[in-house]
Amino acid sequence: MNIQQFRYGADNLAYVIYGNKEAVAVDPGAVNDILSFVRDRGLSLEYVVNTHTHPDHTTGNQKLMDKTGAEYIEPKQLAQNQGLPLEGETIKVYATPGHTRDSVVFHFNGALVTGDTLFVGKAGKCMTGDFNALLESLKFLMSFPEDTVIYPGHDYVEEYMDTAKTVEPDNPAINDFLKKYFPDHVVSTLADEYQMNPTLRFNRPELIEKLKERGLSVETELDRFRSVMWIV
Numbered sequence: 579m580n581i582q583q584f585r586y587g588a589d590n591l592a593y594v595i596y597g598n599k600e601a602v603a604v605d606p607g608a609v610n611d612i613l614s615f616v617r618d619r620g621l622s623l624e625y626v627v628n629t630h631t632h633p634d635h636t637t638g639n640q641k642l643m644d645k646t647g648a649e650y651i652e653p654k655q656l657a658q659n660q661g662l663p664l665e666g667e668t669i670k671v672y673a674t675p676g677h678t679r680d681s682v683v684f685h686f687n688g689a690l691v692t693g694d695t696l697f698v699g700k701a702g703k704c705m706t707g708d709f710n711a712l713l714e715s716l717k718f719l720m721s722f723p724e725d726t727v728i729y730p731g732h733d734y735v736e737e738y739m740d741t742a743k744t745v746e747p748d749n750p751a752i753n754d755f756l757k758k759y760f761p762d763h764v765v766s767t768l769a770d771e772y773q774m775n776p777t778l779r780f781n782r783p784e785l786i787e788k789l790k791e792r793g794l795s796v797e798t799e800l801d802r803f804r805s806v807m808w809i810v
């Protein structure tokens with residue numbers, strides 16, 4: 579299975595996960611680009627799915643279904659099914675509540691499509707107010723191998739690298755990552771995130787020191803995560 583990323587709107591990212599014959603569209607706002615892509619490769623679009631149901635992620639659903647006959651499966655159902663079949667293989671789907679209650683991630687071949695749960699450079703906003711759920715979801719993502727590739731729901735890289743610098747001005751990994759940033763293919767690895775994303779660095783002594791300097795709470799893991807999320 580392969581994956582192709584498409585930009586749409588100001589900074590949204592859509593995906594097509596595909597094999598030799600079949601494809602799945604994820605958060606498919608880039609409708610025309612996705613239609614061209616599947617047509618050029620002779621792919622049959624089987625499913626339209628979302629990482630969560632915020633309107634900027636669902637905006638292409640209906641048009642793409644109308645044009646292709648693809649079936650829609652909502653995120654909660656995908657998580658209950660624990661996956662999505664594609665050409666005899668399974669794209670694994672996991673519930674990752676926190677940004678929204680219905681957030682999910684898609685996992686296959688060492689890739690994670692993370693929607694608004696994890697961006698390149700920062701965790702997603704905790705719009706449910708349940709920081710514990712968001713932290714547990716991020717810790718679940720952090721249980722994957724370090725070379726796992728992150729495909730986020732938006733490109734906020736430049737903004738979030740600036741934010742990271744406000745938290746850890748002397749962290750060289752931030753500029754190192756910016757040198758690798760390529761707007762036509764917005765990805766990172768978990769290893770990159772552990773180096774430059776302050777919201778995943780809640781157990782790093784350097785980060786804890788910065789939180790202490792600001793007089794923020796650092797006692798428990800949840801305290802540290804809330805503290806760093808409060809800054810960014």
Ligand SMILES: [Fe+2]
Nearest residue numbers: 630632677694
């Ligand atoms: Fe969202």
